[in-house]
Amino acid sequence: xxxxxxxxxxxxxxKGKDVELRCxxxxxxxxxxxxxxxxxxGLEFLIYFQGNSAPDKSGxxxxxFSAERTGGSVSTLTIQRTQQEDSAVYLCASSTRLNTDTQxxxxxxxxTVL
Amino acid sequence: ILNVEQSPQxxxxxxxxxxxxxxxxxxSNFYALHWYRWETAKSPEALFVMTLNGDEKKKGRISATxxxxxxxxxxxxxxxxxxxxxxxxxAFPNTGNQFYFGTGTSLTVIP
Numbered sequence: 394x395x396x397x398x399x400x401x402x403x404x405x406x407x408k409g410k411d412v413e414l415r416c417x418x419x420x421x422x423x424x425x426x427x428x429x430x431x432x433x434x435g436l437e438f439l440i441y442f443q444g445n446s447a448p449d450k451s452g453x454x455x456x457x458f459s460a461e462r463t464g465g466s467v468s469t470l471t472i473q474r475t476q477q478e479d480s481a482v483y484l485c486a487s488s489t490r491l492n493t494d495t496q497x498x499x500x501x502x503x504x505t506v507l
Numbered sequence: 508i509l510n511v512e513q514s515p516q517x518x519x520x521x522x523x524x525x526x527x528x529x530x531x532x533x534x535s536n537f538y539a540l541h542w543y544r545w546e547t548a549k550s551p552e553a554l555f556v557m558t559l560n561g562d563e564k565k566k567g568r569i570s571a572t573x574x575x576x577x578x579x580x581x582x583x584x585x586x587x588x589x590x591x592x593x594x595x596x597x598a599f600p601n602t603g604n605q606f607y608f609g610t611g612t613s614l615t616v617i618p
Contacts, residue, residue, distance in 0.1 A: 397550070426606065435610035436596065441603075449603055484551070492600030493539040493558055498550040
């Protein structure tokens with residue numbers, strides 16, 4: 394079956410512009426995660442959606458970051474007024490439900506802020 | 508923020524050698540420990556999800572053990588092959604389903 398997909402695969406933007414990153418999880422997966430990996434760093438948790446519950450936004454680094462998940466499926470991560478430190482690979486993952494379930498990762502979006 | 512540490516940071520081994528690396532995590536409020544393999548230009552791929560103290564999992568030449576009381580897991584690769592070259596990540600979820608990843612062990616297998 395289809396895996397997790399993300400778009401765009403690469404995004405180059407100018408400092409101060411807004412960007413939207415999209416994630417299509419595996420059909421039927423109720424849990425969806427966003428992570429980012431900055432150069433030389435590990436995977437950093439950003440936000441977690443579980444079904445129709447309010448998302449856990451505790452990992453978002455600033456109020457310039459927001460995410461939504463429409464209809465319990467597709468998710469969009471929005472970064473407003475991008476800064477150079479936002480440059481990273483943004484990964485999305487989905488799983489069935491619990492923290493004991495395997496996460497399936499998308500290919501990522503490489504964001505470069507000039 | 509929970510502290511998940513992996514060692515060594517990087518490793519170079521000759522083809523055919525066996526190797527192992529470590530993931531350390533908090534020993535309290537344990538739910539699961541995940542291992543992933545991340546090859547360059549690909550998505551992280553799940554290897555194991557371990558939930559019970561003393562758990563041992565095996566997938567081909569790769570195996571893992573878990574000690575929840577002391578807070579560590581070992582990943583072993585027997586007879587390393589060049590295709591095993593990747594970064595190996597462990598992840599520790601907390602009660603709120605936030606996953607804390609280690610910085611990974613980068614393995615290079617030299618033919």
